[in-house]
Amino acid sequence: MPHWTTARFEIDLSRPRVMAIVNATPDSFSDAGGPATAAAAVARCEQAVTEGADILDIGGESTRPGAQPPALEEELARVLPVLRVAVSLGVPVSVDTSRPEVMRAALDLGADIVNDVRALRRPGALEVVAGHPSAGVCLMHLRGEPDTMAAEATYGDVVAEVAAFLRQRLEAVVAAGVAPQRVVLDPGIGFAKTAEHNLEISRRQPELLALGRPLLLGWSRKGTLGRLTGRPVGERLAASVAAALAAVEGGAAIVRVHDVAATVDALAVWRALRLSAARPSGENPTLAPSAGKGR
Numbered sequence: 001m002p003h004w005t006t007a008r009f010e011i012d013l014s015r016p017r018v019m020a021i022v023n024a025t026p027d028s029f030s031d032a033g034g035p036a037t038a039a040a041a042v043a044r045c046e047q048a049v050t051e052g053a054d055i056l057d058i059g060g061e062s063t064r065p066g067a068q069p070p071a072l073e074e075e076l077a078r079v080l081p082v083l084r085v086a087v088s089l090g091v092p093v094s095v096d097t098s099r100p101e102v103m104r105a106a107l108d109l110g111a112d113i114v115n116d117v118r119a120l121r122r123p124g125a126l127e128v129v130a131g132h133p134s135a136g137v138c139l140m141h142l143r144g145e146p147d148t149m150a151a152e153a154t155y156g157d158v159v160a161e162v163a164a165f166l167r168q169r170l171e172a173v174v175a176a177g178v179a180p181q182r183v184v185l186d187p188g189i190g191f192a193k194t195a196e197h198n199l200e201i202s203r204r205q206p207e208l209l210a211l212g213r214p215l216l217l218g219w220s221r222k223g224t225l226g227r228l229t230g231r232p233v234g235e236r237l238a239a240s241v242a243a244a245l246a247a248v249e250g251g252a253a254i255v256r257v258h259d260v261a262a263t264v265d266a267l268a269v270w271r272a273l274r275l276s277a278a279r280p281s282g283e284n285p286t287l288a289p290s291a292g293k294g295r
């Protein structure tokens with residue numbers, strides 16, 4: 001059975017997992033202008049767990065195109081108060097950061113996973129993760145920096161280049177002493193990629209699965225879904241759920257989402273339909289008592 005080893009939890013990946021996005025930022029692409037207090041982010045963590053999130057992913061730096069990074073002290077001040085509460089909620093907690101100082105502080109507070117859109121390339125980041133006995137890590141593909149990445153979206157073969165990058169980062173991390181079971185890989189939907197690149201990655205997801213580690217996909221509310229539906233970021237719920245299902249159908253183990261309840265429901269139904277097809281006469285353990293009358 002596939003597992004993701006993290007600091008406190010062995011995450012069973014025999015069923016798809018939902019990672020809830022918790023932005024402790026005032027300027028994220030999907031909820032800019034929303035409340036940015038620690039209390040609001042903590043409330044969001046609690047709500048996500050109630051809705052069935054398997055992992056909480058807490059970030060203090062917006063990586064939207066053109067974003068300016070916060071000062072280190074500011075990122076720490078955004079993230080740590082939220083993490084302190086999140087680690088008591090009974091689910092694995094991930095910190096979405098590229099800064100080794102934030103990684104170290106988060107792991108010291110009991111965080112389970114480092115989710116780094118820069119794949120531990122900042123000086124010192126690899127050492128922090130390798131220095132921890134069991135923290136999980138998500139290595140994501142990103143070219144350039146968020147404020148320049150749009151100009152870097154040129155590839156000969158986007159899937160081959162993303163795969164080569166992820167393989168090289170996986171090898172570097174393993175060479176530094178991190179067990180492969182601690183690592184998941186992410187092609188970085190929307191990071192230095194056009195809509196066409198993102199769709200190509202989705203269609204050829206098996207080539208990324210061939211790297212031998214579980215895949216994490218983050219389609220939620222992203223621009224490609226806007227291109228496909230013509231809808232602004234606040235109206236991409238259905239599109240995001242569809243993208244999450246397609247990712248899982250294509251073999252993704254973890255989906256990173258804003259809309260936890262809708263995604264959890266969709267995955268429950270998807271699984272039941274798939275599993276019952278495999279076991280036509282068996283009992284279905286996923287059936288809960290009916291919540292409504294009639295059909």
Ligand code: HH2
Pocket residue numbers: 021023025027028029030059061062063064096115116117138140186188189216217218219256
């Ligand atoms: N996407 C975002 C941030 N972190 N991490 C991983 N592993 N994969 C992703 O696709 C990914 C990520 C961007 O989304 P969001 O957190 O909603 O926005 P912002 O960076 O503006 O806070």
